[in-house]
Amino acid sequence: MSAKESSNAALRYLNTGNTLQHAFGDVLSYFILLLIGILAFSIRIFSVIKYESVIHEFDPYFNYRVTQFLTKKGIYEFWNWFDDRTWYPLGRVIGGTVYPGLTLTAGSIWWLLNSLNIPLSVETACVFTAPIFSALASWATYLLTKEVKGAGAGLTAAFLLAMVPSYISRSVAGSYDNEAVAIFALIFTFGLYIKTLNTGSLFYATLNSLAYFYMVCSWGGYTFIINLIPMHVLLCVITGRYSSRLYIAYAPLVVLGTLLAASVPVVGFNAVMTSEHFASFLVFIIIQVVAFVYYIKGILSPKMFKVAVTLVVSVGLAVCCAVVAVLIALVASSPTKGWSGRSLSLLDPTYASKYIPIIASVSEHQPPTWPSYFMDINVLAFLVPAGIIACFLPLSDASSFVVLYIATSAYFSGVMVRLMLVLAPAACSTSGIALSEAFDVFTRSIKFQLPGVSKAEIDVGETSSAIAEEQNVAGKTEKPEETSKDRPSRKKKKEREHEEKPTKAKAEKKRLLALPLVATVVSLLLLVFLGAFYVVCKCYFIKFGFSTRPLALLVCKYRILGMDAEDVYKLHCVWAAAEAYSAPSVVLSYRAHGRLHVFDDFREAYAWLRHNTDVNDKVASWWDYGYQTTAMANRTVIVDNNTWNNTHIATVGTAMSSPERAAWDIFHSLDVKYVFVIFGGLIGYPSDDINKFLWMVRIGGGVFPHIKEADYLKDGSYRIDSQATPTMLNCLMYKLSYYRFVETDGKAYDKVRRTEIGKKYFKLTHFEEVFTTHHWMVRIYKLKPPKNMIRGKTKKSKPKTSSRSSSRSGTKKKNPWH
Amino acid sequence: MAREKSSKDNAQALFHSLRSAYAATPVNLKIIDLYVGFAVFTALIQVVYMASVGSFPFNSFLSGVLSCVGTAVLAVCLRIQVNKENKEFKDLPPERAFADFVLCNLVLHLVIMNFLG
Numbered sequence: 065m066s067a068k069e070s071s072n073a074a075l076r077y078l079n080t081g082n083t084l085q086h087a088f089g090d091v092l093s094y095f096i097l098l099l100i101g102i103l104a105f106s107i108r109i110f111s112v113i114k115y116e117s118v119i120h121e122f123d124p125y126f127n128y129r130v131t132q133f134l135t136k137k138g139i140y141e142f143w144n145w146f147d148d149r150t151w152y153p154l155g156r157v158i159g160g161t162v163y164p165g166l167t168l169t170a171g172s173i174w175w176l177l178n179s180l181n182i183p184l185s186v187e188t189a190c191v192f193t194a195p196i197f198s199a200l201a202s203w204a205t206y207l208l209t210k211e212v213k214g215a216g217a218g219l220t221a222a223f224l225l226a227m228v229p230s231y232i233s234r235s236v237a238g239s240y241d242n243e244a245v246a247i248f249a250l251i252f253t254f255g256l257y258i259k260t261l262n263t264g265s266l267f268y269a270t271l272n273s274l275a276y277f278y279m280v281c282s283w284g285g286y287t288f289i290i291n292l293i294p295m296h297v298l299l300c301v302i303t304g305r306y307s308s309r310l311y312i313a314y315a316p317l318v319v320l321g322t323l324l325a326a327s328v329p330v331v332g333f334n335a336v337m338t339s340e341h342f343a344s345f346l347v348f349i350i351i352q353v354v355a356f357v358y359y360i361k362g363i364l365s366p367k368m369f370k371v372a373v374t375l376v377v378s379v380g381l382a383v384c385c386a387v388v389a390v391l392i393a394l395v396a397s398s399p400t401k402g403w404s405g406r407s408l409s410l411l412d413p414t415y416a417s418k419y420i421p422i423i424a425s426v427s428e429h430q431p432p433t434w435p436s437y438f439m440d441i442n443v444l445a446f447l448v449p450a451g452i453i454a455c456f457l458p459l460s461d462a463s464s465f466v467v468l469y470i471a472t473s474a475y476f477s478g479v480m481v482r483l484m485l486v487l488a489p490a491a492c493s494t495s496g497i498a499l500s501e502a503f504d505v506f507t508r509s510i511k512f513q514l515p516g517v518s519k520a521e522i523d524v525g526e527t528s529s530a531i532a533e534e535q536n537v538a539g540k541t542e543k544p545e546e547t548s549k550d551r552p553s554r555k556k557k558k559e560r561e562h563e564e565k566p567t568k569a570k571a572e573k574k575r576l577l578a579l580p581l582v583a584t585v586v587s588l589l590l591l592v593f594l595g596a597f598y599v600v601c602k603c604y605f606i607k608f609g610f611s612t613r614p615l616a617l618l619v620c621k622y623r624i625l626g627m628d629a630e631d632v633y634k635l636h637c638v639w640a641a642a643e644a645y646s647a648p649s650v651v652l653s654y655r656a657h658g659r660l661h662v663f664d665d666f667r668e669a670y671a672w673l674r675h676n677t678d679v680n681d682k683v684a685s686w687w688d689y690g691y692q693t694t695a696m697a698n699r700t701v702i703v704d705n706n707t708w709n710n711t712h713i714a715t716v717g718t719a720m721s722s723p724e725r726a727a728w729d730i731f732h733s734l735d736v737k738y739v740f741v742i743f744g745g746l747i748g749y750p751s752d753d754i755n756k757f758l759w760m761v762r763i764g765g766g767v768f769p770h771i772k773e774a775d776y777l778k779d780g781s782y783r784i785d786s787q788a789t790p791t792m793l794n795c796l797m798y799k800l801s802y803y804r805f806v807e808t809d810g811k812a813y814d815k816v817r818r819t820e821i822g823k824k825y826f827k828l829t830h831f832e833e834v835f836t837t838h839h840w841m842v843r844i845y846k847l848k849p850p851k852n853m854i855r856g857k858t859k860k861s862k863p864k865t866s867s868r869s870s871s872r873s874g875t876k877k878k879n880p881w882h
Numbered sequence: 883m884a885r886e887k888s889s890k891d892n893a894q895a896l897f898h899s900l901r902s903a904y905a906a907t908p909v910n911l912k913i914i915d916l917y918v919g920f921a922v923f924t925a926l927i928q929v930v931y932m933a934s935v936g937s938f939p940f941n942s943f944l945s946g947v948l949s950c951v952g953t954a955v956l957a958v959c960l961r962i963q964v965n966k967e968n969k970e971f972k973d974l975p976p977e978r979a980f981a982d983f984v985l986c987n988l989v990l991h992l993v994i995m996n997f998l999g
Contacts, residue, residue, distance in 0.1 A: 266959055266982035270989055308962045319952040323993045363903040371892045
């Protein structure tokens with residue numbers, strides 16, 4: 065099987081039946097897929113190389129703790145687990161409120177490896193779950209896009225997904241969160257749905273339902289699937305593309321899917337009772353009706369069919385109206401019309417900020433800024449419209465699905481920055497389609513230009529004006545196959561082009577856009593140069609740790625160095641993976657004077673708590689740190705990142721915003737022994753508790769009316785300098801953050817707020833400081849025990865002083881904590 | 883008066899043509915249709931029972947109704963794939979269609995048994 069033979073075969077312009085060639089093409093594409101998988105895996109382990117194999121952020125610590133429990137105690141204990149180490153004194157039903165997919169997956173991987181006598185720890189299994197599943201996700205993208213437009217588009221899309229920064233950001237090694245497996249399940253479900261739609265096989269419909277089940281187990285975002293697929297079915301029915309394959313693809317999915325979703329404890333009966341699922345039932349009924357109508361149409365004569373229609377319409381309309389009226393009454397009776405708070409905040413982006421401050425306060429739930437689109441999907445942002453157009457030529461069921469998917473995910477990503485992740489696979493798919501279609505056009509033009517083959521129509525007008533752009537586009541299209549192998553060989557590339565022909569040999573009439581041969585050959589040569597140049601550049605930049613981003617933007621804009629957009633994409637992705645998204649955020653670092661400074665204060669504090677406090681001591685802090693505290697310090701916390709109980713969080717927020725005595729009362733009533741705050745003023749760490757203080761006030765004020773935001777604001781902003789309000793200077797958060805801060809530099813200059821603080825010298829009456837970490841980032845305080853004797857004041861006068869103080873502050877509302 | 887009579891005539895003519903058209907379908911398809919009808923009937927009985935007795939335990943009700951609806955839907959899919967007049971599936975051997983049907987039913991009933999409680 066030589067190169068010469070295959071190129072001769074191509075020149076003959078036959079090749080629809082050459083099985084050896086097909087086989088070689090298949091082997092090559094599987095080999096490329098394997099390389100793409102390895103690429104996806106390796107680009108995500110920068111964090112392990114740069115820092116260590118550690119779990120990042122906040123939520124992954126909870127998942128890690130649950131996985132530890134699962135591996136230690138077994139699956140039955142896991143389903144029935146009631147956790148009393150969090151949300152003290154309420155506790156939390158873990159078995160019924162957690163999405164088990166991720167933990168079960170990592171647990172099975174650990175169990176499998178251990179039963180093969182490979183003794184990896186649970187932490188290692190957890191850290192590396194995400195990169196493994198991202199490799200699987202890129203293969204799933206290949207499946208999805210192959211079903212839409214063919215193997216070439218599939219490979220391009222898979223390659224793009226392996227590197228797209230928004231997916232990397234949530235699936236680096238160490239980011240052990242639901243999205244790591246959920247995105248794989250999402251793409252796989254969609255891929256199988258399209259496959260069922262194309263083949264009409266019930267086997268794939270079963271697989272589709274099982275993949276959907278895995279998605280429901282993994283992530284709350286499964287509602288996107290169960291609303292998008294009915295939307296697509298409805299679109300097909302309305303545009304007249306109904307076929308029996310559509311019925312087979314959709315109807316079993318609804319029944320099996322609802323049952324499987326209801327089997328997952330966290331979803332339960334919500335699968336049939338919440339508005340998020342009603343769309344699927346409605347379209348299920350519609351498709352039954354449509355299928356029946358088509359059947360009747362098939363067996364009746366047209367005249368009789370008209371009669372049937374008039375009869376049915378008159379009767380059916382009355383019944384329909386009655387049913388719809390009942391449904392509307394049911395739905396309207398519930399205050400949120402049956403939708404959950406999170407779904408409502410997706411549909412109406414301003415809902416959360418008006419009604420649910422907890423959801424509004426999470427930074428992931430904010431709308432994204434424009435630069436974040438270019439940061440996260442880079443070059444794909446302008447390839448997507450080309451892909452959408454390519455989907456319309458010709459429009460099939462599968463390509464209409466892709467268009468719908470990209471439109472809806474683009475809308476949702478605009479609402480919430482976290483959902484950029486759902487946009488990534490759609491963007492990669494459409495871009496892959498665009499690139500592969502362009503590639504198709506150009507290789508066809510090359511083939512027709514080869515000597516010995518006639519019938520080339522030269523469209524001069526178009527080519528002369530568009531040559532410059534198209535050279536670059538040809539460059540782009542060659543890149544994916546180019547860099548997925550380490551040493552590209554031109555021979556292999558030519559073979560691959562020619563082998564694409566048999567897989568795409570359709571008898572469609574396409575306009576022959578034949579470019580001058582010289583121009584295209586020159587562009588291919590340029591490509592090889594660029595490939596070599598790119599590989600060299602990548603090594604150079606990463607070795608010297610430059611940030612390639614400004615350069616990449618410059619190049620993109622001015623085409624300096626002759627580099628084109630695809631190179632820019634890859635440079636940028638690797639930079640993003642290495643620099644921006646690999647930080648574990650438990651450990652912070654920055655480079656100064658040529659040295660790397662590492663701040664490990666969080667783990668220092670948790671270790672102190674673990675070794676210096678009693679196992680049963682309760683620790684209070686803001687909810688962001690709850691998961692890490694239970695996982696690393698192994699102490700009971702009051703509130704954590706699950707944020708399911710707004711009142712409990714508001715209690716902690718009120719305590720942080722109250723004066724010392726009132727805060728001590730609140731914490732004492734909750735049996736709290738230790739309180740800690742995060743303080744970034746000494747080193748300039750901006751995400752500290754003083755910056756988050758406004759949310760504590762808002763959430764606390766939402767439940768306890770005596771906390772009023774206006775009391776803390778001076779000229780509309782939160783200030784901690786000499787101009788701050790007395791309520792602010794007396795509140796617990798201020799005191800705990802700035803106690804003895806003046807001892808550091810004599811002036812008490814806060815590096816984050818960039819000002820000297822207002823009250824510098826004060827003593828704490830109800831708390832005592834027990835530990836402050838090396839860079840003052842975490843400050844731990846202990847509640848002083850209540851006094852046995854009250855000196856100087858009798859019990860009778862106590863209510864008077866409290867009522868006097870409350871009337872002094874001008875509130876008539878009864879403070880529930882006095 | 884005449885319109886009513888003509889509509890009644892129309893209805894009767896429609897009924898007759900439906901009947902004659904249906905009588906022409908092959909026997910195996912009729913068996914499948916009978917099965918679908920039986921499944922839907924069973925589902926309806928369960929709903930009536932639930933309406934009279936109350937919906938506790940809800941998971942049992944759901945799994946019962948959805949198992950009937952599920953087998954009905956799968957049988958309709960089988961009918962589509964086995965029907966000789968259907969051009970899209972003329973390459974599909976009916977044994978393969980039946981095997982898929984059995985597999986899907988297995989999965990469905992496994993889930994039902996798990997959810998029945």
